[in-house]
Amino acid sequence: MPVDLIVLTRIHRMLRLCNIGPFLWPSAWGADIVQTRDSDDRPALYGNYVSARNTALTPFAVLVGFSKNQLHQTVWRQLMSCARLQEAQLVMSATLHEGHELRQSGRPATSASLQRLPNTATVEEVIAVLDEHGYVIIDELVSGDTMDRIVQEMQPHIDSSMYGDEYFSGNKTRRTGRLMAHSPTARELVMKPLVLGVGRSFLSASHGIQLGSTEMISIEPGQTAQMLHIDDMVAGEYPYTPDFKIYCNNIWAVTDITEANGGTRVVPGSHKKQFEEQSYTQDDTVAVEMSKGSLLIFSGKLVHGGGANTTTDEIRRALSLPFIVSWMRQEENQYLACPQKIARTLPTELLRVMGYDAIYGMGHTGALADPLQALFEE
Ligand SMILES: O=C(O)CCC(=O)C(=O)O
Ligand SMILES: [Fe+2]
Numbered sequence: 001m002p003v004d005l006i007v008l009t010r011i012h013r014m015l016r017l018c019n020i021g022p023f024l025w026p027s028a029w030g031a032d033i034v035q036t037r038d039s040d041d042r043p044a045l046y047g048n049y050v051s052a053r054n055t056a057l058t059p060f061a062v063l064v065g066f067s068k069n070q071l072h073q074t075v076w077r078q079l080m081s082c083a084r085l086q087e088a089q090l091v092m093s094a095t096l097h098e099g100h101e102l103r104q105s106g107r108p109a110t111s112a113s114l115q116r117l118p119n120t121a122t123v124e125e126v127i128a129v130l131d132e133h134g135y136v137i138i139d140e141l142v143s144g145d146t147m148d149r150i151v152q153e154m155q156p157h158i159d160s161s162m163y164g165d166e167y168f169s170g171n172k173t174r175r176t177g178r179l180m181a182h183s184p185t186a187r188e189l190v191m192k193p194l195v196l197g198v199g200r201s202f203l204s205a206s207h208g209i210q211l212g213s214t215e216m217i218s219i220e221p222g223q224t225a226q227m228l229h230i231d232d233m234v235a236g237e238y239p240y241t242p243d244f245k246i247y248c249n250n251i252w253a254v255t256d257i258t259e260a261n262g263g264t265r266v267v268p269g270s271h272k273k274q275f276e277e278q279s280y281t282q283d284d285t286v287a288v289e290m291s292k293g294s295l296l297i298f299s300g301k302l303v304h305g306g307g308a309n310t311t312t313d314e315i316r317r318a319l320s321l322p323f324i325v326s327w328m329r330q331e332e333n334q335y336l337a338c339p340q341k342i343a344r345t346l347p348t349e350l351l352r353v354m355g356y357d358a359i360y361g362m363g364h365t366g367a368l369a370d371p372l373q374a375l376f377e378e
Pocket of ligand 2: 229230305
């Protein structure tokens with residue numbers, strides 16, 4: 001059967017929860033789902049998985065439709081009598097919904113109906129659209145030249161970046177990090193008042209915000225669509241309410257971005273639901289098309305994924321510079337990704353956003369000391 005990417009994401013998350021496989025961003029492992037019901041028509045997923053540590057095929061099973069609380073002893077015993085489940089070395093329960101029973105009604109948006117604002121928009125205007133639709137595009141917030149400069153600054157690092165994996169990061173996609181160390185122009189994007197203002201306002205329930213990571217994502221011809229996911233998943237499996245906002249992504253168009261060259265695909269409005277309540281496919285998505293210098297801002301709760309590059313000769317480049325709440329672990333460790341020798345040359349305001357701060361004491365360097373003191377100590 002064709003592997004449903006949402007199901008695969010969910011299994012991956014179950015595996016991570018159970019501490020199985022490399023405890024990494026979804027990479028370097030694969031799952032192969034062979035059946036969705038057992039012989040007595042009881043709902044279950046069976047399959048084999050491989051991981052970087054354990055390359056032998058390992059059978060696993062996920063019991064579908066039962067949360068841990070619902071998995072009453074009797075039901076458990078009944079299910080465990082099933083031969084296929086006994087075979088599995090791993091048995092997990094998940095509140096998965098089978099098929100696409102929860103598919104959204106109505107047709108997905110088309111690129112003509114995407115939510116866009118001009119570059120004169122205010123923080124309040126951006127937040128209003130972001131809260132309602134889960135994403136917004138700001139057209140041409142910086143010049144095309146700015147983006148060309150970033151590519152020039154990053155080119156040697158892009159050229160030496162590895163391709164990713166087949167399941168999440170993309171085997172025809174190069175991801176390049178450490179932009180704060182290598183690209184003075186990318187530093188300006190992080191500090192753009194509108195973008196910083198939206199990040200602070202969107203995540204205002206937290207005492208502060210910080211840069212979550214810096215990543216140039218170059219999608220090359222032949223790359224297929226990335227699995228659909230939410231970025232909040234980096235923080236774990238908690239049943240976050242829609243108001244518990246922790247992640248605000250900013251994806252800049254470094255080249256003109258089209259549906260054909262791999263524009264990010266989003267499911268408008270999906271940020272209003274718990275991830276577990278969702279069962280979306282690529283048919284529910286719309287591709288974000290935007291010209292070079294434009295910005296896509298979206299909630300960490302919005303279902304999305306990189307698009308397929310069906311062109312033969314265009315590389316889609318986008319720069320992801322998300323803001324996250326100040327108490328969360330950064331995906332890219334800014335204290336090591338940007339060597340201290342370079343960090344000491346950067347403006348204080350940027351260093352604060354990179355995490356050199358101690359808001360409510362979190363991140364202090366001893367007796368509530370300001371981490372900037374330690375940075376500049378000999
Ligand atoms: O490349 C894109 O358009 C999106 C990438 C993405 O969502 C991710 O890697 O988390
Ligand atoms: Fe993402």
